[in-house]
Amino acid sequence: MRLIQCLHEGRTHAALVENDTTVRLANGDTYSLARSAMASGKPFSEVVEASLTDTRLDYADLIATQRLLPPLTHADPAHCLVTGTGLTHLGSADTRSAMHAKAQSASEEELTDSMRMFKLGVEGGKPSPGQVGAQPEWFYKGDGDCVVAPEAELPWPGFAEDAGEEPELAGLYVIDDQGTPHRLGFAIGNEFSDHVTERFNYLWLAHSKLRSCSFGPELLVGELPAHLEGTSRIIRNGNTLWEKPFLTGEDNMAHSIANLEHHHFKYHSFRRPGDVHVHFFGTATLSFADNIRVEPGDRFEIELPAFGRSLRNPLATPDDDNDVVTVNTL
Known part of the structure; x- marks a missing residue:
């Protein structure tokens, strides 16, 4: 369905x-x-x-x-929390394959924090049922106000260095009155980040994530297929500027979905009755890794046939609101 x-x-x-x-x-x-x-x-x-x-x-x-x-919304955007995990996919992308190979061969002293996190997932991200596995990278994206509808423009903040796509799966959840999370299913997601800022210093990851995103247009109800093959592309002036296949689903991930869900919902504040959660599960393919720089009017298209219609969003012109924010004293 x-x-x-x-x-x-x-x-x-x-x-x-x-x-x-x-x-x-x-x-x-x-x-x-x-x-x-x-x-x-x-x-x-x-x-x-x-x-x-x-x-x-x-x-x-x-x-x-x-x-x-979007296929799931809350009437009060403050009660929709958008979060995600990274370094979760084994990946067909060269960047992930190279990271995996280096992580296995490097000494512990040579590992960067990112490589160490990736290695933890590969070694312990799929625990046996009822067991807790390795803790993944985690980030907060925003509340429901950061979600852009499918086909709508993704805003480009004036302070951003870049505005790149991240083709991902997103899990969609509602918390019941007893505080138990219920997963409705999954959707295609474009997590949309500033990779220039992130690459400059990984401690700026949070700054690179606090921006808009999109998911949908369709919610696949039920369990996730273990192996999924999709395509991510960028269209410029009606022509394909960049295109690359990607793999997702648990067969292509270092972590199980259950492990990623546990490490998100283990926090009591994320089990508030009535809340909606949208949780991104990480990517394996980025146009930024192939030195693509996007421009206003470019259209991101993320295709996963099992999810029906592709997720498409054009990129807006950067806004000019880059003034210093001042805080008044009451």
């Missing part, structure tokens, strides 16, 4: 993707349907099926009229 969210007659609705051209409207948004499933004890997919109406909408028209939304 694959779901989207869209605006219809002024209200947010979930909709079942029936095919490439048609979606079937549900009576309620994704969040309310998830809450109903938790309250009733029924599977989320069963609740969605029971909520479907006879109204069908044209998928392309939703995009053309800018009514396509």
Whole structure:
């Protein structure tokens, strides 16, 4: 089952993707349907099926009229937390393969913090069921206000040195009234970061992450396929500027999904009843690693056939709001 969210007659609705051209409207948004499933004890997919109406909408028209939304949202953006983990994929990308090889051959004294973290994941990121594995890198992205809808422009802050894509999987969660996280499924994500800032000094990782992101357009309900093959590309003036395949899914990751979820939700503050969580699971492919510098108007496209329609977002012109922020005293 694959779901989207869209605006219809002024209200947010979930909709079942029936095919490439048609979606079937549900009576309620994704969040309310998830809450109903938790309250009733029924599977989320069963609740969605029971909520479907006879109204069908044209998928392309939703995009053309800018009514396509992220597949999971919270009415109060402050109750949607966007986070992620890095250095999680074994990867087909040369950068990850090279890091893996060096991590295995280097002495402990020669390892950088990044290489040491990667090696920890390779050696201990997939523990046996019921066991705790290696702790991954973790970062906070923002709240729901940082999420950009599929097809919408990704803003480019004036202070940023770069504005590059990160093709990833994102897990989508809702916390029940007892504080237990429930995963609805997964979506394609573009975690979108400033790799120039990150490369200059890894201690600036947080600065490179506190910016916009996008995920969707479709929520794949249920379990994640163990092996996924996708393509990340950048379109400039109608032509493909850069394109590269990538692998994801647990078969291609150093960490299991369960281990990454544990190390996020082990914090009590991330199990606040009613909250939505969007958690990015890391990337293996970056155009920045191939010396690509993006420009305003470039369009990021991340394709994973198992997830239906590609995630597409054009890049906005850098804003000019780069003045010094002053704080007033009350």
